[in-house]
Amino acid sequence: MLSWEQVFATRASRMKASEIRELLKLLERPDIISFAGGIPDPALFPKDAFAQAYAEVLSGPDAAAGLQYSVSEGYPPLREWLVGQLAKLAIPCTIDNVFIVSGSQQGLDYLGKLFLSPKDTALVTRPTYLGALQAFNAYEPTYDELNLGGNRTPDAYRATAAQAGGRVKFAYLSADFANPTGETLDRAGREKLLYLAAELDIPVIEDAAYQSLRYEGEAIPPIMALDIARCGDIDASRTIYCGSFSKTLAPGLRVGFIVAAAPIIRKLVLMKQAADLHSSTINQMAIAHVAGGIFDAQVAKIRAVYRERRDAMLDALARHMPEGVRWTHPEGGMFIWITLPAGMNGAALLARAIETEKVAFVPGQAFHADGGGANTLRVSFSCADPATIAEGISRLGRVISLERLAA
Amino acid sequence: MLSWEQVFATRASRMKASEIRELLKLLERPDIISFAGGIPDPALFPKDAFAQAYAEVLSGPDAAAGLQYSVSEGYPPLREWLVGQLAKLAIPCTIDNVFIVSGSQQGLDYLGKLFLSPKDTALVTRPTYLGALQAFNAYEPTYDELNLGGNRTPDAYRATAAQAGGRVKFAYLSADFANPTGETLDRAGREKLLYLAAELDIPVIEDAAYQSLRYEGEAIPPIMALDIARCGDIDASRTIYCGSFSKTLAPGLRVGFIVAAAPIIRKLVLMKQAADLHSSTINQMAIAHVAGGIFDAQVAKIRAVYRERRDAMLDALARHMPEGVRWTHPEGGMFIWITLPAGMNGAALLARAIETEKVAFVPGQAFHADGGGANTLRVSFSCADPATIAEGISRLGRVISLERLAA
Numbered sequence: 001m002l003s004w005e006q007v008f009a010t011r012a013s014r015m016k017a018s019e020i021r022e023l024l025k026l027l028e029r030p031d032i033i034s035f036a037g038g039i040p041d042p043a044l045f046p047k048d049a050f051a052q053a054y055a056e057v058l059s060g061p062d063a064a065a066g067l068q069y070s071v072s073e074g075y076p077p078l079r080e081w082l083v084g085q086l087a088k089l090a091i092p093c094t095i096d097n098v099f100i101v102s103g104s105q106q107g108l109d110y111l112g113k114l115f116l117s118p119k120d121t122a123l124v125t126r127p128t129y130l131g132a133l134q135a136f137n138a139y140e141p142t143y144d145e146l147n148l149g150g151n152r153t154p155d156a157y158r159a160t161a162a163q164a165g166g167r168v169k170f171a172y173l174s175a176d177f178a179n180p181t182g183e184t185l186d187r188a189g190r191e192k193l194l195y196l197a198a199e200l201d202i203p204v205i206e207d208a209a210y211q212s213l214r215y216e217g218e219a220i221p222p223i224m225a226l227d228i229a230r231c232g233d234i235d236a237s238r239t240i241y242c243g244s245f246s247k248t249l250a251p252g253l254r255v256g257f258i259v260a261a262a263p264i265i266r267k268l269v270l271m272k273q274a275a276d277l278h279s280s281t282i283n284q285m286a287i288a289h290v291a292g293g294i295f296d297a298q299v300a301k302i303r304a305v306y307r308e309r310r311d312a313m314l315d316a317l318a319r320h321m322p323e324g325v326r327w328t329h330p331e332g333g334m335f336i337w338i339t340l341p342a343g344m345n346g347a348a349l350l351a352r353a354i355e356t357e358k359v360a361f362v363p364g365q366a367f368h369a370d371g372g373g374a375n376t377l378r379v380s381f382s383c384a385d386p387a388t389i390a391e392g393i394s395r396l397g398r399v400i401s402l403e404r405l406a407a
Numbered sequence: 408m409l410s411w412e413q414v415f416a417t418r419a420s421r422m423k424a425s426e427i428r429e430l431l432k433l434l435e436r437p438d439i440i441s442f443a444g445g446i447p448d449p450a451l452f453p454k455d456a457f458a459q460a461y462a463e464v465l466s467g468p469d470a471a472a473g474l475q476y477s478v479s480e481g482y483p484p485l486r487e488w489l490v491g492q493l494a495k496l497a498i499p500c501t502i503d504n505v506f507i508v509s510g511s512q513q514g515l516d517y518l519g520k521l522f523l524s525p526k527d528t529a530l531v532t533r534p535t536y537l538g539a540l541q542a543f544n545a546y547e548p549t550y551d552e553l554n555l556g557g558n559r560t561p562d563a564y565r566a567t568a569a570q571a572g573g574r575v576k577f578a579y580l581s582a583d584f585a586n587p588t589g590e591t592l593d594r595a596g597r598e599k600l601l602y603l604a605a606e607l608d609i610p611v612i613e614d615a616a617y618q619s620l621r622y623e624g625e626a627i628p629p630i631m632a633l634d635i636a637r638c639g640d641i642d643a644s645r646t647i648y649c650g651s652f653s654k655t656l657a658p659g660l661r662v663g664f665i666v667a668a669a670p671i672i673r674k675l676v677l678m679k680q681a682a683d684l685h686s687s688t689i690n691q692m693a694i695a696h697v698a699g700g701i702f703d704a705q706v707a708k709i710r711a712v713y714r715e716r717r718d719a720m721l722d723a724l725a726r727h728m729p730e731g732v733r734w735t736h737p738e739g740g741m742f743i744w745i746t747l748p749a750g751m752n753g754a755a756l757l758a759r760a761i762e763t764e765k766v767a768f769v770p771g772q773a774f775h776a777d778g779g780g781a782n783t784l785r786v787s788f789s790c791a792d793p794a795t796i797a798e799g800i801s802r803l804g805r806v807i808s809l810e811r812l813a814a
Contacts, residue, residue: 009522011520069653069658113416
């Protein structure tokens with residue numbers, strides 16, 4: 001029998017199972033109240049609109065085209081629609097700046113592939129999106145903390161990267177209602193990031209997966225909009241914007257997009273041609289139909305539902321968390337980030353929480369490139385109604401209180 | 408403005424545009440007879456069956472599941488159906504051996520990612536599938552010729568790889584009606600390959616994209632079937648089998664599959680989780696519906712049409728090719744491989760052919776990892792009716808005859 005280990009690439013040793021994906025299985029046990037997933041509520045999917053979209057594509061003149069191979073760039077009418085949406089966000093562009101990917105997770109994989117050689121450094125926030133770490137890991141980088149609060153100098157970033165054996169290749173972050181913290185980077189922070197990126201001469205990867213899901217306060221311009229306002233032209237911009245239809249319309253079609261300077265899009269198109277040819281033709285057509293028809297109404301509908309759930313969770317946290325526990329107040333998205341008193345351990349708490357109180361969440365350590373964050377938790381409010389949220393958070397409060405007493 | 412070149416990974420320098428993809432644009436000019444594409448005839452797509460499948464999924468109890476995130480392994484009922492099909496090919500397996508990818512091109516990308524570190528060697532036939540070279544190139548390998556005709560020893564392969572700075576990681580080939588040659592490896596060749604792979608202790612990647620499209624002669628067992636017959640168990644097999652629905656049902660859904668020993672499937676699942684989470688849920692359901700309903704009838708239908716076109720092309724080649732030109736006699740698939748007299752150049756011929764005779768094909772050089780094959784051409788018979796094929800090949804004969812006289 002073949003000794004597989006000796007034929008694996010060195011990167012294979014960094015491929016590990018995701019705690020979150022394993023936890024998703026818990027959602028299927030009806031006795032568990034799970035705040036672990038980060039997925040949209042399937043009851044909110046516009047399934048009639050999708051049924052109509054597929055029926056129209058497959059009964060119309062584009063039926064054969066929808067089932068055929070298509071260009072790696074993506075379906076032009078969908079890219080045209082996105083150009084219109086991006087204009088509303090102060091991102092002026094043409095379809096040559098828009099590239100369709102199979103979900104924005106694929107966008108992260110491609111960007112890791114484009115920029116990272118082994119030992120290069122990716123700057124990520126602490127905590128950051130676990131899926132980004134997983135995507136980048138395949139290209140064997142090192143990570144350094146993107147810390148916009150302190151006074152770390154560009155030279156300090158450069159020196160750390162050189163010590164690791166490479167150079168800083170990009171900064172990655174989610175600016176709006178980030179997964180996992182729910183926090184939003186303010187305008188000053190965005191400007192500071194662009195200044196740092198210019199000093200380091202690196203691109204900024206802006207993950208905008210939750211950008212449409214704002215429940216309060218005023219929208220802050222995307223980092224890319226601030227960058228273009230500064231440099232005058234998207235083709236001179238250093239920001240790469242990753243968007244998704246997974247949180248607004250539906251994730252099961254795997255349609256996301258990247259917006260960037262045209263030379264970068266051309267590189268990504270070549271990469272996609274080699275990696276999977278193109279994203280599903282018919283799904284891009286279906287998304288174009290549904291987005292063109294009902295996007296704003298759908299976003300308004302899910303915002304109202306998720307806002308109510310966020311409020312219910314914030315309210316329950318205030319009522320049920322013992323002293324010493326802190327949490328974020330997200331203005332949008334799907335997540336709240338809980339910090340337990342130092343010394344407590346989220347993974348141990350989860351085991352206890354499932355066993356004694358039948359409530360689940362994600363321990364925060366997985367979101368830390370450096371393995372820290374043992375006393376943090378991520379809870380999602382996207383998939384439970386307000387009463388269930390109240391009950392689940394009260395259970396979580398009990399298990400945290402008991403665990404503290406035991407400690 | 409950012410100097411992008413300095414932030415690209417080293418692999419980015421190997422990402423180049425595909426000649427074939429550029430040529431596909433010619434298909435849109437109605438005055439050109441193009442044999443350049445390698446795509447299925449869209450008139451043969453079972454579009455009514457797909458319309459019904461999407462309608463059933465989206466009006467039934469699985470509607471929300473079809474639009475939601477799903478497991479990275481792939482839709483279980485589709486994998487179950489594949490287990491049944493594979494049993495007919497003497498590949499006994501369970502769904503733990505079957506993994507759904509977004510087209511078999513993605514399978515090749517993932518296998519390159521799993522096995523190849525920079526400077527490792529991939530063994531490929533000469534010529535080989537251009538898309539495989541493009542997928543593997545991202546992982547910066549070197550190539551060595553997989554030559555099953557000669558008497559090259561395992562030690563010779565090892566020495567060449569060591570000289571290039573790495574080791575042999577796998578052998579890749581298409582055993583049935585290969586793209587680009589249309590040729591099929593006979594049973595003795597398959598056994599010889601398995602012997603070589605065992606000596607080198609490497610996996611064999613069997614690209615079975617065209618396997619269902621046989622027009623004459625008796626099917627030869629897949630390499631994987633011979634391997635399992637020898638070692639007794641798929642989980643002890645060194646063969647990794649890549650299949651596709653693109654040539655039988657439709658490519659636009661991007662649904663393909665990999666069959667392998669369970670430990671390899673588990674690694675690939677982790678890779679997919681990090682790279683794009685999963686293939687489109689609804690498309691996997693639609694393929695499962697259509698395959699379960701009409702797969703055999705659909706394959707019988709397209710075989711009859713493509714067989715007639717292959718016959719028309721072989722007939723026209725015999726009538727119109729000047730002396731000194733040779734071509735393959737494929738028993739299936741979509742391609743015939745033409746070898747011009749030494750000294751002639753396929754790329755120069757293409758420019759002349761488009762200009763003077765309005766006929767297109769793919770010059771063979773792109774299919775050679777070593778840049779050879781300048782005097783070869785690939786023609787596809789999949790998308791033209793017999794009369795057009797006769798006319799196009801007669802034009803091709805004229806331009807080759809004139810080019811020879813001019814040389």
